[in-house]
Amino acid sequence: VAAAPNGTVDFTAFEDEFDLDSEHRVFDPLAPYNRFMFKVNDKIYLWVLKPVATGYGKVVPESGRIAARKCLDNLGFPGRLVNNLLQFKIKSAGVETARFAVNSTVGVLGLFDPAKSKFGLEPQPEDVGQTFGRYGVGEGFPIVLPLFGPSNLRDAIGRIGDHFLDPVSYLDPLEARLAVRAYDQVNYESLHLGEYEKLVEGALDPYLLIRDAYKQNRDSKIQE
Amino acid sequence: MRLKIIACLTLLIMGWTSVEPAFAANEPEQVRQIITDAVAAVVKILAEEGLEKDLRRAKILTAVEPLFDFASMAKLSLGRKHWPLLDAEQQTEFVSLFKKQLEKTYLDKAEQFGDEEVEVGPAEAIGSKIHVNTVVLSKGEDFGIKYKLYKAKDGWQIYDVEIEGVSVISSYRSQYDDQLRTGTVAELLQAMREKVDPKAEEQWQE
Numbered sequence: 270v271a272a273a274p275n276g277t278v279d280f281t282a283f284e285d286e287f288d289l290d291s292e293h294r295v296f297d298p299l300a301p302y303n304r305f306m307f308k309v310n311d312k313i314y315l316w317v318l319k320p321v322a323t324g325y326g327k328v329v330p331e332s333g334r335i336a337a338r339k340c341l342d343n344l345g346f347p348g349r350l351v352n353n354l355l356q357f358k359i360k361s362a363g364v365e366t367a368r369f370a371v372n373s374t375v376g377v378l379g380l381f382d383p384a385k386s387k388f389g390l391e392p393q394p395e396d397v398g399q400t401f402g403r404y405g406v407g408e409g410f411p412i413v414l415p416l417f418g419p420s421n422l423r424d425a426i427g428r429i430g431d432h433f434l435d436p437v438s439y440l441d442p443l444e445a446r447l448a449v450r451a452y453d454q455v456n457y458e459s460l461h462l463g464e465y466e467k468l469v470e471g472a473l474d475p476y477l478l479i480r481d482a483y484k485q486n487r488d489s490k491i492q493e
Numbered sequence: 494m495r496l497k498i499i500a501c502l503t504l505l506i507m508g509w510t511s512v513e514p515a516f517a518a519n520e521p522e523q524v525r526q527i528i529t530d531a532v533a534a535v536v537k538i539l540a541e542e543g544l545e546k547d548l549r550r551a552k553i554l555t556a557v558e559p560l561f562d563f564a565s566m567a568k569l570s571l572g573r574k575h576w577p578l579l580d581a582e583q584q585t586e587f588v589s590l591f592k593k594q595l596e597k598t599y600l601d602k603a604e605q606f607g608d609e610e611v612e613v614g615p616a617e618a619i620g621s622k623i624h625v626n627t628v629v630l631s632k633g634e635d636f637g638i639k640y641k642l643y644k645a646k647d648g649w650q651i652y653d654v655e656i657e658g659v660s661v662i663s664s665y666r667s668q669y670d671d672q673l674r675t676g677t678v679a680e681l682l683q684a685m686r687e688k689v690d691p692k693a694e695e696q697w698q699e
Contacts, residue, residue, distance in 0.1 A: 280573045282621065282643070283652070287662060289573040295667075335633040382633070391635075460632050467601045471594055473668045473684050481667045482659045489658025 295480070296410050306413040307476045313416065314458075314465060322458035334456055336380040341437075341453050342392075343372050343379025348434035352395035356403045361393035368392065394490075397434070398427030402491035411480050419483035515621035516644060524649050525616040528625040528640050531557055532611050539607055550600050557599070562643075562650035567591035569652065570665040575673050583678055590685040595661070597689070602656070606631045623649065 280289055297303065326334065346369040353362035368384040375383045384390040401423050402408075409422025420428070432438050437453075440446040468482075469475035534556040538549060567588040568576055579587055606629050614626035622643045629636045639655040653662045672681045 280569075283569055284573075285620070286653075287569060287572075287660075287666060289569070331632065339633060460634075464605060467605070471598055471688055473672055473681075473688065477667055477671055478664060481664055485659045485663060486657050489655075 295484075297480070298410055299412060303411060303413040303480070304476050306415060307419075307479065310413065310416065310418055311469075311475075318455065318458050319462065322455050322462060325455055326459035326462065329459075331460070334459055337452075337456050338460065339372070339376075339382055340379040341449075341456075343369065343376070344436050347436065348397075348431055349393060349395055351434055352397060352400045353393055355400045356395060358393070358395070361395070364390050365393050396424075396427060397430030398424035398487070399491050401427055402487070408484065408487070411484070413480075419479050421484070421487075424487065516618075516623075520649075521616035521618050521623050524623045524642055525613065525625050527560065527642075527649060528616075528627065529613045531560055532613060532627060535603055536609075536611060539603065553600060553603060554596060560651050561595070562645055562652055563592040563595065564588050565645070565650075565652055566595065566662060569662050571669055572666060575669065578673070579678055583682065586682060587685075590682065590689055591665075593689045594685065598661070599654075606636070622652075 283289065329337075346365060349365045350362055350369075353359075353365060367388075368390045371384040371388065371390070372379045372382055375381075375387075385392070406423050408424070411419065411421050412425050414420050414425060414428075417428070437446060437449050440449060469478065472478040535553055538544075538552050538556065541549070544552075570591065571579075571587065576584070610630040612628045612630070614628065617624045617626070619641075622641060625640045625642070627638045627640065629638060637655075637657055640651055641653040641655065642649045643652050653660055655661070669681065672684065
């Protein structure tokens with residue numbers, strides 16, 4: 270390894286990128302509740318979601334699960350279209366529309382993604398929280414939602430908008446809607462088993478890691 | 494947020510108009526090639542069949558280790574305020590524990606993505622640094638991984654990695670900052686020892 274023993278790097282060369290003096294503390298007024306809900310979600314994942322997803326993953330081959338994922342993802346088109354338009358991303362809105370048209374037909378109801386593999390049309394995901402962010406709405410403060418996990422005031426409110434833009438929300442009866450949502454979650458987890466554990470395993474404080482990672486991830490998506 | 498954007502823009506414009514560029518015109522392409530080669534090497538090792546897990550991990554580390562400036566990454570993660578609080582011996586141990594933790598995280602991620610398709614995108618010149626964007630296609634999903642390099646004494650080295658917009662350095666920074674605000678350096682080092690090697694707990698108690 271070429272690096273000198275204790276890091277020859279000059280802090281000043283990096284201060285525009287990292288907050289090296291750690292002056293900016295995250296405003297987290299709900300911290301006690303958030304930590305509690307983080308633990309609850311952690312247990313729900315470990316005790317319920319993970320065993321169910323593991324069993325399901327053993328029965329259904331991976332290719333089938335990926336196809337199901339794509340199909341459900343394809344249904345999220347209205348939300349992506351509206352939010353691209355609200356952010357004046359006209360080209361992205363067009364790409365999403367073309368993707369939906371191609372994948373719903375040639376892609377057999379969205380089970381496959383020929384729009385990307387054949388036509389190079391990349392997904393342009395946007396949600397209401399990102400649209401708010403684009404319009405300069407700050408995150409407020411972190412909130413850990415039951416079942417859904419890390420969020421913040423802006424994105425939690427955005428979820429209400431996402432709900433109304435999601436066709437699955439209009440399924441009748443309620444049982445069918447819940448079944449689709451639960452299936453989507455189990456299916457998703459079956460494709461990502463072990464990732465959450467690996468992530469928090471190395472963390473000194475898992476709650477802080479997930480909270481900050483969520484914020485960074487959302488900030489980068491809003492800037493795109 | 495808006496202020497920050499304006500500040501960034503100002504810096505960017507100042508960067509553009511400054512007299513001499515930080516590096517030669519062909520350097521972004523060279524750096525991109527370094528990352529392309531490293532990614533190809535790792536994908537190849539991951540695709541090797543019948544390789545024992547520990548041996549494979551060792552091979553991957555040998556391939557990528559020279560690219561990472563672990564000592565500087567450790568120093569940046571601790572930050573300007575906390576770094577001087579450690580004496581020389583503690584600094585050395587901190588760097589070594591940080592390195593082990595980062596290696597573990599890196600290998601876990603590499604194994605998770607397996608021998609998937611990796612696309613190396615364009616290299617961006619950001620001030621005196623060069624960022625290389627890559628996209629890993631895993632199980633039908635795209636993951637953006639950005640390698641951030643700076644010009645160290647012995648050539649270009651990685652000082653940070655961003656996975657889906659989440660910077661490794663920023664994530665470690667807030668963890669260490671929080672620990673040192675409420676605890677001591679000795680406690681932080683002990684917590685890190687336990688994370689890297691669960692057996693360290695017993696040794697400590699003896």
